[in-house]
Amino acid sequence: MKIQFNRVVIIGVGLIGSSIGMNLIRQKMAREVIGVGRNSQNLKEALRKKAVHKTVGALLAVPLLKKLTKDDLVILCSPIQSILEYLPKISRSVLVMDVGSTKYSIVQKANQSRLRFVGSHPIAGTEKVGAKAGELNLFRGCWCLLTPGRNVLSQDMTKIAGFWKKLGMKCVVMSAEKHDSLFGALSHLPHVVAYSLVETVSRLTPLQGLKFSFGSFKDATRVACSSPEMWRDIFLQNRENILKAISLYEKELGQLKKMILKKEGPLLLKFLSKVQKKRLPL
Secondary structure (H helix, E strand, O other): OOOOEEEEEEEOOOHHHHHHHHHHHHOOOEEEEEEEEOOHHHHHHHHHOOOOOEEEEHHHHHHHHHHOOOOOEEEEOOOHHHHHHHHHHOOOOOEEEEOOOOOHHHHHHHHHOOOEEEEEEEOOOOOOOOHHHOOOOOOOOOEEEEEEOOOOOHHHHHHHHHHHHHOOOEEEEOOHHHHHHHHHHHHHHHHHHHHHHHHHHHHHOOHHHHHHOOHHHHHHHHHHHOOHHHHHHHHHHOHHHHHHHHHHHHHHHHHHHHHHHOOOHHHHHHHHHHHHHHHOOO
């Protein structure tokens, strides 16, 4: 397999970062893969899983990022606020991409820093965290949304799309604004609901009672096991789209509450049947 990059620096070797690194090394797409992070134990785990060739502590990352050249790649896999802080510290020569779940603020910052930047959102993953959760086949058969910055070259787009395709993904290009609007509803609202649902149930039920929870509660709240730091940043960075989605959700929840309160069986059945038909094809 042809080597695509000289050095690849992965900032944040958690689930996504370590899964990417494992693929880079296994498919020999880079001469050297360097993992950057704050947690020394997690970096050791990334080395053990062969997700990186070497590691660098976060405090020593900036000199490395300034020295990178046009044949290198930086992949930002840290929480969104951290991504925003790193972008101005990266050499303008190097190709850069991120894997964040919001895009508008990140693309804006990359444009301000005049970077060769391709925003990427691989729609893959689990609620597990850390390098130990990395999986070689995590991305296979999934979608990856690309949101290019204004300074990116056509060959950069071809290179990044080709990179994701080698990991088994299907790529679609869209604007950062469209991405954030779409995922405010598809992903961010469900996380809002999951976190709120866990808190609500914990108030209604003694904590020891949660051991009796079955599939419905576990399925509906699985994503509440995700990284709090990551989701704090997502909620704040995409707040306008998320607040719009929450308002509509509150309206629908209010209608459902009204039907239950008034014992409107026929209307309730009609509503539930309509929603079931929308959900079944997924």
